[in-house]
Amino acid sequence: MTSNQVRAGQLTVEARGAAAEAAGSALKSLSRDGVAARLTAKDAGLWGPAAADEAAIRLNWLDLPRSSRALLPELTRSASDARAAGLDRVVLAGMGGSSLAPEVIAADRGAELVTLDTTDPGQVRRVLAEGVRRTALVVSSKSGGTIETDSHRRAFEAAFREAGIDPAERVTVVTDPGSPLAELADERGYRTFLADPKVGGRYSALSAFGLVPSALAGVDVEALLDEAEALAPSLDTETENPALLLGAALGGFGGHDKVVLTGDSPAGLGDWIEQLVAESTGKDGTGLLPVVPESASAPGTVAAPDTHHVVFSSDGTAPVAVTDGTVVSGPLGAQFLAWEYATAVAGRLLGIDPFNQPNVQESKDNTRRLLEGSDGAPLPEGSPRFVDGDVRVHATADTLPGGVDDLDAALRALLGSVPESGYLAVMAYLDRDGEPTAAELRSGLAASTPRPVTFGWGPRFLHSTGQYHKGGPANGVFLQITGEHSGDLEIPGRPYTFGELQLAQALGDFGALEARGRPVVRLHLGDRAAGLTRVHEAVEALRR
CATH class of the missing domain: 3.40.50.10490 (Glucose-6-phosphate isomerase like protein; domain 1)
Structure with a gap:
């Protein structure tokens, strides 16, 4: 069986069988065009002239393993203040990239985080009713105008006031500078974390959007950044770059555009990958469709001939044997950075802009x-x-x-x-x-x-x-x-x-x-x- 395995930091990617052969061909093209070095240098022209303007303001996720460390002192203070106030329940109001990463981080690190990303009245009412007096609310929206998150904020503000609580004592905002939510937070005295506006929502796992709610829930987010930073030096290389191999396997495995994702750990990672890959690549009549089954043995896992089976794990233990597919092993911080990088690489191979969402x-x-x-x-x-x-x-x-x-x-x-x-x-x-x-x-x-x-x-x-x-x-x-x-x-x-x-x-x-x-x-x-x-x-x- 043909196999190609690359390891850097704590992350290992292995493409096997037909996926390895396809990735090998794609790697030759990527190497010829110097894609690895150009990507880490933030070359906005990698995805063609039509995508250049968008890419130019969406590549700072590459810096996050280091740049996000500036958040750590304030995050430590915020978490300490919440504990001192007896706030042991953290509710995150956010959608998409603003909620999926912290949900995965909390699940992987054994922290309790209530994610509110629904408009179902029964579910919202239940979250409002369960322990509002011990609740800290994180309102997270890059644009600052997300209709679901705005609705959650309004409902919680009313619930706090009804309980005799000043919302300013409970609400933390994560948003981009200058957004309507940033302005509202300033007016109302909410503690605010401003994210890097040159990071798109689905690439924001290691930014304030991923770190703030996770830290308030008790996660050691510095360790998460350490895991990502251990991978970072490999990203501008051609041969010792597991993230490049993953991108080559995803974007170069022609005719296998249904990506079946299985893995028990990091917990919930498949849902985060689903959002990143589907929203980044599904446009212009092409793309990669993630399929996240309940388990590796669930019906329809690898039945179709156009599927690419990708198994992820924290420790290198694959739950099923993969002969024609890809295995990604490593801790969560490294997985986040590798998948973001690989998705950008796959976008180049597919000929699309991986940073917009036109539909x-x-x-x-x-x-x-x-x-x-x-x-x-x-x-x-x-x-x-x-x-x-x-x-x-x-x-x-x-x-x-x-x-x-x-x-x-x-x-x-x-x-x-x-x-x-x-x-x-x-x-x-x-x-x-x-x-x-x-x-x-x-x-x-x-x-x-x-x-x-x-x-x-x-x-x-x-x-x-x-x-x-x-x-x-x-x-x-x-x-x-x-x-x-x-x-x-x-x-x-x-x-x-x-x-x-x-x-x-x-x-x-x-x-x-x-x-x-x-x-x-x-x-x-x-x-x-x-x-x-x-x-x-x-x-x-x-x-x-």
Whole structure:
């Protein structure tokens, strides 16, 4: 078996079999063009003239293992102040790059961090209700205008005031200089950490966005930076550069554009990689689609011939044997830096700009128009194709053939419409903590099709794979799940509720996919528990 293994610092990357052969060819091209040295020198021309302006203001993530150390004294003081005040519960309000990295850091280092990246009213209400008197809130948004994070901030400020607590004693803000959130934080006296504006959100794991909530939760973030810095000297070399090999394997393994990510540690790393890779590469009709199964033995893990199996681990122990794929071993800080570097390299090989996200804004704009146009009236859901028990079934034109009038047949038709090179994406706008069985639908559907199946919680995935869905290859088929609420929740100072925002986000993305001719089926659950049970029954029936 052909193999190519490179180690630097504490990180090892090994490409095996066909992946090694493809990476070897890509490495020759990268070496000929001097890509490693040019990248560490921040050459904005690496991705072509059209990407140069964006790249010129998005490459400071390369400096973060050292530059972020300037944050450490203030982070130490902030964590000490929180402990002295009895604040042992840290809630992070953030989306995408502002939430995924600290969620992984906390999980990997055994710290408790509550991540609030949902608009589901039940989930938001539960986070608000659990221990507000001992809660420190981190409001994290690069742009300072993220609608979900702004809504969370408003809800928590109201909850603090209702409990007789000055929000200025509890709120810490992480944002870019000059953002609307930075201005608001200054007006209200919130402790503020300003991030480097020349670091994009999904490349910000080692910046203030990743470090501030992690440090407040009790993580030794200096150790994380040490792990990354041990890798940094290798990044401008051609031969002793594991991150370059990883990028060559990702971007050079032609015809293997579904990247199946498995690994038990660092905990949750697959979700962070998913956002980084999907949003960075899924554009201009191309890209790499990450698939994050529940485990290495889950259905559909490496079934399709166009998959590239990548296994990650902290200690070099691969949970499954990989003959044609890539193994990435090393501590979390090194993994963060290596994957960011590799994604930038893969972007060059794919011929795209890895730093923009041209299709993310469309769903946001659709959401805003729906909310502004409702004027208090119900959102325009349209008429269902049919109703099956507690499930109302909606679909884009021509997605379901005539005569389909039950959920079993609808799911069978949807799976049957996935093209030979395509995938099925399941997108659940539900309660991630209160309705976790929704995520089990991925493995059930994957057991019934040879094509890759992904799963994302809405609106979380909109800041991740949502870019790939709309900007990547036009071979996706989509199953959207929404539901009624047992009790909605007001957003202070806004004319809409969390429930209305959640539904508007689902409908907005439905419209964006529909406008591109993507097949979409939306299952709207009346009674959520009963509706989910019926969906699981229909998925199980696919196997019979």
